[in-house]
Amino acid sequence: MSEFAYKYGFIGMGNMGFAMLKGLLQATPAESLTFSARNREKMAKVEAETGVHPASSNLECAKSSKYLILAVKPQQYDTVIGEIREVVSADQVILSIAPGITIEDLGKRFGKPVRVVRAMPNTPALVGEGMTGVSFEEDQFSEKERADIREFFCSFGRMEIVGENLMNAVVCASGSSPAYIYMIIEALADSVVKYGLPRASAYQMVAQTVLGSAKMVLETGKHPGELKDQVCSPGGTTIAGVSALEEYGLRNALIKASDACYEKCTRVK
Numbered sequence: 001m002s003e004f005a006y007k008y009g010f011i012g013m014g015n016m017g018f019a020m021l022k023g024l025l026q027a028t029p030a031e032s033l034t035f036s037a038r039n040r041e042k043m044a045k046v047e048a049e050t051g052v053h054p055a056s057s058n059l060e061c062a063k064s065s066k067y068l069i070l071a072v073k074p075q076q077y078d079t080v081i082g083e084i085r086e087v088v089s090a091d092q093v094i095l096s097i098a099p100g101i102t103i104e105d106l107g108k109r110f111g112k113p114v115r116v117v118r119a120m121p122n123t124p125a126l127v128g129e130g131m132t133g134v135s136f137e138e139d140q141f142s143e144k145e146r147a148d149i150r151e152f153f154c155s156f157g158r159m160e161i162v163g164e165n166l167m168n169a170v171v172c173a174s175g176s177s178p179a180y181i182y183m184i185i186e187a188l189a190d191s192v193v194k195y196g197l198p199r200a201s202a203y204q205m206v207a208q209t210v211l212g213s214a215k216m217v218l219e220t221g222k223h224p225g226e227l228k229d230q231v232c233s234p235g236g237t238t239i240a241g242v243s244a245l246e247e248y249g250l251r252n253a254l255i256k257a258s259d260a261c262y263e264k265c266t267r268v269k
């Protein structure tokens with residue numbers, strides 16, 4: 001019997017905490033989960049929607065959870081750690097999802113031996129299609145804990161273990177990039193509303209196309225360039241569009257987005 005009342009405890013229940021919680025609930029009973037945040041009204045709403053009981057405080061959440069997920073903004077880390085430091089023990093596992101905060105840095109902030117898993121999930125976790133890059137020192141965790149860590153992240157999508165030196169790149173690849181994809185969906189929809197397609201149809205057609213195209217990459221294993229070529233009939237409509245995208249710098253715009261995102265990761269405090 002575990003000494004902890006809950007298997008997973010979330011501190012912070014905003015966009016990312018809630019997305020992970022909802023995904024997790026597909027595979028985990030509500031009774032094994034808890035959470036804390038600041039706003040009592042919002043917490044009551046989450047409880048009503050999910051059946052997950054909130055803890056009375058961050059301290060209570062930290063004390064009672066085997067796996068403690070820090071789902072607050074990086075700027076809140078020191079406040080939260082200050083509140084929970086005394087009750088966190090090396091028997092627990094801290095899951096940190098903030099960009100730019102290293103495992104070593106987190107250890108220093110706790111000022112005592114803690115075991116940390118550093119991860120970068122994304123909001124599609126809400127619909128079970130998350131993508132999480134995960135980094136941890138394997139030998140610090142038991143076989144059961146490693147299985148639990150995998151089960152946690154897989155409950156709301158795919159996960160891949162990466163070296164910690166690649167975590168900033170993961171932020172660019174999957175943590176932040178859903179925002180870019182939504183911008184592309186919005187812009188592409190605008191571009192066809194211009195030609196008379198009703199807005200609702202435009203979002204549905206474009207979003208389903210993004211979903212289908214992503215599935216093609218994941219399930220055929222073909223190079224994205226090859227899949228693109230299959231759409232481009234010689235002298236056809238698509239190559240005319242592709243040519244315009246090259247002229248206006250789509251590829252370079254995305255590369256520059258990752259440069260800016262990566263650079264920002266190195267400056268998170």
Ligand SMILES: NC(=O)C1=CN([C@@H]2O[C@H](COP(=O)(O)OP(=O)(O)OC[C@H]3O[C@@H](n4cnc5c(N)ncnc54)[C@H](OP(=O)(O)O)[C@@H]3O)[C@@H](O)[C@H]2O)C=CC1
Pocket residue numbers: 011012013014015016017036037038039040042058070071072073074076079080097098099120121122123175176
């Ligand atoms: N949003 C995203 O796409 C992704 C975010 N992340 C990371 O996840 C973390 C959370 O981000 P996100 O969910 O977007 O942020 P939100 O602002 O949506 O949520 C933050 C949550 O933290 C709570 N909170 C703030 N201060 C405290 C405190 N002192 N004690 C307890 N709870 C507190 C807030 O509670 P209340 O509302 O009650 O004030 C809120 O529930 C960040 O580190 C972020 O970088 C990682 C990957 C993707």
Ligand SMILES: O=C(O)[C@@H]1CCC=N1
Pocket residue numbers: 099171175176
């Ligand atoms: O924008 C941010 O800082 C967070 C981290 C990744 C996605 N959202």
